[in-house]
Amino acid sequence: MQKLVVVALNSLLTAGLYATMSYGLAVIYGVMRIINLAHAGLMMLAAYATWALNDRFSLDPFLSMVIVAPAFFLIGMGLYATVIRWLPRSSAGPSMQSLLLLFGVWLVLQNLAYAIWGGDTQSILTPYTMESVPFLGGRFGVPQILVFVASILSLVGLNLVLRRTFLGKAIRAVTQNRDAAMLSGVNAGQIAAVAFGIGTAFAAMGGSMLSTLYAFTPDFGRSFLLKSFCIIVLGGMESFTGVAVGALVLAFIENFASAYTSIPVSFQDAISFTLLVVVLVAAPGGLPGLWRMLDRRVVAR
Amino acid sequence: MGLLRRHPALVPGLLFSAALLVAPALAERGTLNDLWNMAFFVVLAAAWNLLGGFAGQVSLGYSAFVGIGAYTTVLLANAGWSPWLTLPVGAALAAAFSVVVGLPTFRLRGPYFTIATIGVGEAVRVIASGLEFTGGSSGVRMPPGTFDFNSNYYAMVGLALFTLGLVAWLQQHAFGLALEAIRQDIDGAEALGVNSTEVKLQAHAISSALVALAGGLFATNFQYISPGSVFDFRLSLTIVLMPIVGGMGTLTGPVLGAMLFSYLQIKLLASPALRDSYLFIYGGLLIVVMLFEPKGIMGLWERLWSKLPRRRTTAIAEARRAS
Numbered sequence: 001m002q003k004l005v006v007v008a009l010n011s012l013l014t015a016g017l018y019a020t021m022s023y024g025l026a027v028i029y030g031v032m033r034i035i036n037l038a039h040a041g042l043m044m045l046a047a048y049a050t051w052a053l054n055d056r057f058s059l060d061p062f063l064s065m066v067i068v069a070p071a072f073f074l075i076g077m078g079l080y081a082t083v084i085r086w087l088p089r090s091s092a093g094p095s096m097q098s099l100l101l102l103f104g105v106w107l108v109l110q111n112l113a114y115a116i117w118g119g120d121t122q123s124i125l126t127p128y129t130m131e132s133v134p135f136l137g138g139r140f141g142v143p144q145i146l147v148f149v150a151s152i153l154s155l156v157g158l159n160l161v162l163r164r165t166f167l168g169k170a171i172r173a174v175t176q177n178r179d180a181a182m183l184s185g186v187n188a189g190q191i192a193a194v195a196f197g198i199g200t201a202f203a204a205m206g207g208s209m210l211s212t213l214y215a216f217t218p219d220f221g222r223s224f225l226l227k228s229f230c231i232i233v234l235g236g237m238e239s240f241t242g243v244a245v246g247a248l249v250l251a252f253i254e255n256f257a258s259a260y261t262s263i264p265v266s267f268q269d270a271i272s273f274t275l276l277v278v279v280l281v282a283a284p285g286g287l288p289g290l291w292r293m294l295d296r297r298v299v300a301r
Numbered sequence: 302m303g304l305l306r307r308h309p310a311l312v313p314g315l316l317f318s319a320a321l322l323v324a325p326a327l328a329e330r331g332t333l334n335d336l337w338n339m340a341f342f343v344v345l346a347a348a349w350n351l352l353g354g355f356a357g358q359v360s361l362g363y364s365a366f367v368g369i370g371a372y373t374t375v376l377l378a379n380a381g382w383s384p385w386l387t388l389p390v391g392a393a394l395a396a397a398f399s400v401v402v403g404l405p406t407f408r409l410r411g412p413y414f415t416i417a418t419i420g421v422g423e424a425v426r427v428i429a430s431g432l433e434f435t436g437g438s439s440g441v442r443m444p445p446g447t448f449d450f451n452s453n454y455y456a457m458v459g460l461a462l463f464t465l466g467l468v469a470w471l472q473q474h475a476f477g478l479a480l481e482a483i484r485q486d487i488d489g490a491e492a493l494g495v496n497s498t499e500v501k502l503q504a505h506a507i508s509s510a511l512v513a514l515a516g517g518l519f520a521t522n523f524q525y526i527s528p529g530s531v532f533d534f535r536l537s538l539t540i541v542l543m544p545i546v547g548g549m550g551t552l553t554g555p556v557l558g559a560m561l562f563s564y565l566q567i568k569l570l571a572s573p574a575l576r577d578s579y580l581f582i583y584g585g586l587l588i589v590v591m592l593f594e595p596k597g598i599m600g601l602w603e604r605l606w607s608k609l610p611r612r613r614t615t616a617i618a619e620a621r622r623a624s
Contacts, residue, residue: 035412035416083588083592086592087591087592094411094412095411095412096357096359096411096412096415097591097595098412098591099359099412099415099416100359100545100587100591101587101588101591101592103584103587104583104584104585104586104587104588104591105584105588106584107538107580107581107583107584107587108580108581108584108585108588109584110580110584111577111578111579111580111581111584112581114577114580115577115578115581222419222423222534223423226416226419226420226423229416264431267427267428267431269423269424269427270423270424270427270428272420273420273421273423273424274420274424276416276417276420277405277406277417277420277421278405280406280409280413280417281405281406281408281409
């Protein structure tokens with residue numbers, strides 16, 4: 001019973017991180033119908049930026065997010081203006097062309113990191129990296145707790161922006177129906193640029209958080225990209241709550257699988273890949289789609 | 302003559318293949334190594350193109366099949382098999398695995414399929430590095446006395462020519478048309494009676510078997526393989542980039558792409574400065590191709606060709622004037 005509680009709490013801590021890093025992917029998909037494969041590269045780059053700030057100015061990785069996130073917001077807007085904007089629009093769904101283009105961007109970002117920082121494995125050590133807090137019979141790492149707090153703060157902030165400001169409402173409007181939003185006077189191109197910036201900033205926050213928990217190389221991020229994708233598919237691709245629920249589901253499955261089954265640690269990443277394929281095939285609408293399907297069955301009866 | 306008109310690339314193609322086949326008598330070993338590598342890339346690119354180009358199902362997990370072919374060859378050769386006999390086994394295993402992977406993933410469309418294939422490729426690499434009998438991440442070696450460059454060279458060049466011939470042949474038949482129909486409009490193809498899942502599975506099996514054969518020959522030629530060499534994401538990346546840069550869904554495109562990339566690889570290996578920036582080159586090529594000419598070199602060629610001033614038949618000229 002006690003183990004159950006500890007594993008559940010650990011899953012909750014992981015879920016916060018997962019939600020932050022996935023939200024970047026979801027907002028870009030929602031507004032532009034693009035799957036941002038460069039997400040992994042942006043997370044990796046943010047991890048390096050956080051590391052560099054810590055290394056040079058011994059800035060705390062969590063404080064450096066205040067610098068890193070706005071900087072990546074601008075980088076995202078720049079990326080949109082130089083590359084993404086020229087893609088032909090597809091209303092039906094993400095096009096192969098956009099996917100491969102962003103894949104190219106990811107490769108360029110990777111090489112950028114190799115060129116600047118070399119291929120060595122880096123990690124951030126703070127005084128509290130090895131600290132942990134006892135709680136309900138388990139021990140929880142201080143970085144994990146801080147990551148959870150930071151991700152909750154970022155998600156609450158984003159939710160406020162999306163609900164209360166004109167910009168946020170415009171983003172949600174374009175996500176729901178681009179044409180109707182444009183008819184109501186929303187400049188969809190501008191919104192797309194801002195959304196790409198927000199998505200990039202969230203990728204960056206995810207990257208900063210990851211850098212406090214894991215060691216990284218320029219090749220870092222692929223498995224977290226797949227996890228994020230798995231989460232937004234689980235969450236039904238565009239809803240804010242969906243992402244949170246998807247993050248919880250993946251975090252619980254991963255943590256419980258490693259605590260209660262004998263799957264070796266090296267195969268752990270395979271869990272999310274398998275889950276991704278299973279969900280894409282069995283429930284392409286994600287959990288909301290599954291819910292609607294069940295709901296309809298019940299009503300039909 | 303009709304055959305020649307339908308396939309204008311036939312004459313240069315045949316001349317080039319003849320040159321490849323007599324090359325061992327004339328060229329030096331270094332050149333032959335480069336030619337071997339080019340033939341290897343031609344097999345990978347043309348086989349991938351069958352599913353990725355003609356049917357439009359872009360898979361980023363093809364190194365899994367190179368790996369299956371290579372590991373089958375090394376493991377069976379270490380068990381006392383002749384390396385040649387291991388090749389069909391590897392091809393059969395890869396085809397079987399392609400069906401296992403394809404059955405769930407082919408229900409996905411477009412980019413969703415592509416992302417699922419990244420997951421499959423990663424899962425295969427992670428598992429291959431963790432397993433006992435594959436030698437883990439340190440890799441495995443071929444038994445001594447299995448290396449013979451000349452026969453391997455002929456086999457690889459032969460395989461490349463066979464692959465191109467097979468693709469050209471399939472392209473002419475109902476199978477090729479079905480693939481093309483799936484790429485253009487999968488629902489339309491289904492409505493016209495194409496069993497899209499079955500056709501995709503067949504294309505996947507054929508191309509993965511060809512890739513596994515190349516993987517087996519790769520293992521014999523290099524005598525040593527590891528998850529880092531044959532299950533590498535970079536290999537998957539090169540496999541995808543060659544047909545994309547050359548021109549997806551064409552017969553000549555992947556060959557051009559393979560030539561370009563084998564040349565690039567020679568240059569990359571020769572210069573440390575370039576070796577450190579190969580991702581800039583690969584990523585830059587992808588960005589440029591996707592932004593300016595998604596049909597690659599072949600698309601560019603067609604665009605230039607159609608702009609050339611040419612005498613038109615009177616009927617076309619009149620139709621133009623009328624419109």
